Amino acid sequence: MAKKRLRIMVAKPGLDGHDRGARVLARCFRDAGYETIYTGCHQTPEEIAAAAVQEDVDCLGLSCMSGAHRFLFPETVKKLRELGADDIQVIGGGIIPPADFQLLYDAGLKGVFVPGIALDDIVKWIEENIVPNIKD
């Protein structure tokens, strides 16, 4: 049987259009051997959650630079749960003050990554924490 290949989605919720970081990460995930779905800018939490379910990803990475992460990240987790997809692990990144980390963890995010963290460390974190979904 073939090895399960990790599928990951990179998404940008809200009105922030600064997607360089998201694209760098998408490229980095491709090079790590993951099938990476990128959905582009200006997405609502509903659209992102629905897409993540249709694509059956193991992990959803949200990116936000505008400061709206306090609303958008927890809202996306909520929409995923409404779709019965609480097995999709959500991580987030962008311009996020350390004071907000706990709020995001409490909302259900598994990891938060901010400027200064090396790409290799993000991939290492994923290798250690994200297991490809194998249930029916």
Place this chain on the structure above:
Amino acid sequence: MEITKKVLEGNVRTVSRLIRNLEDGVPEARDTLKKIFHHTGKAHVIGFTGSPGAGKSTLIDAMITEVRKTGKTVGVLLVDPSSPFTGGAILGDRIRMQRHSTDPGVFVRSLATRGALGGLSKAVGNAIHILDAMGKDYVIVETVGTGQQEVEIINHSHTVIVVAIPGMGDEIQAIKAGILEIADIFVINKADRDGAGKLYQELMYMLNMADGFPGGWRPPIIKTENMFDTDSFRKSLIELVDTIDQHYKNLVDNNLLGNRIRRKATLELTEALHSAILDPVLTKLVESGEMTQMADKVLNKTADPYTLAEEIAKKYLREL
């Protein structure tokens, strides 16, 4: 049994996971496929192919909008290439059609080629069956950006649409022998650009040289223009959807649909035989270590691969 029922009811989670398991070669997924197979054959399967950046994803997005106005449902499979080095992929076609993602009448799934060379991925054929069984009226398949001979899409679609754009100069010459032969409908996208008239003439010239067409269907050429000029873009999309429906009707009226389905059936049988006969033998050879021993022999030139293969065939398939 439960999974089959959920697929037929159109459960999105079940369907997306099943496609995933088929891609990954999970044996249980194949058992589910056996049960689903009898519920397939209702959807109209439409393939979009053409060079990278021709506008396939954008056209599909606009087509979904038009089709949804009639109340019909759509399943979409988008194929992008896997990296030959890492096996990773960027699946980015979805960006163009994200606005449909919360519409329950639309299901969009991206697939990586995983080494397949025909412009599709190996799992596409089965994924089409699944979207068909979940009740989608149309199943749209977008190939990777194609060059000359990624023509695998004809084995899976009832209607093949080749999207061409002006300004590619000599490439038209180059693709004459491959991709252009498989079109049921041509779309000249970005037709507001210089060279659209010339491209139209080239295609007409090519079609004029053909010795008749099956069912009398001469592939129409539809021009689609700047999508920001919404009125004329929409009009051309309505024309495209009408033409797609007419093509399907033409296949049915002339008893040609069977030929298309037979192509797919033959291919699927070949693949199924491959996994029923060859795969178990390969697995045994690898697990018993025989494969390594044989590779060593070939390496040391103490045996040749042809004799070894014949011996294996005799051992495992005594009837042959």
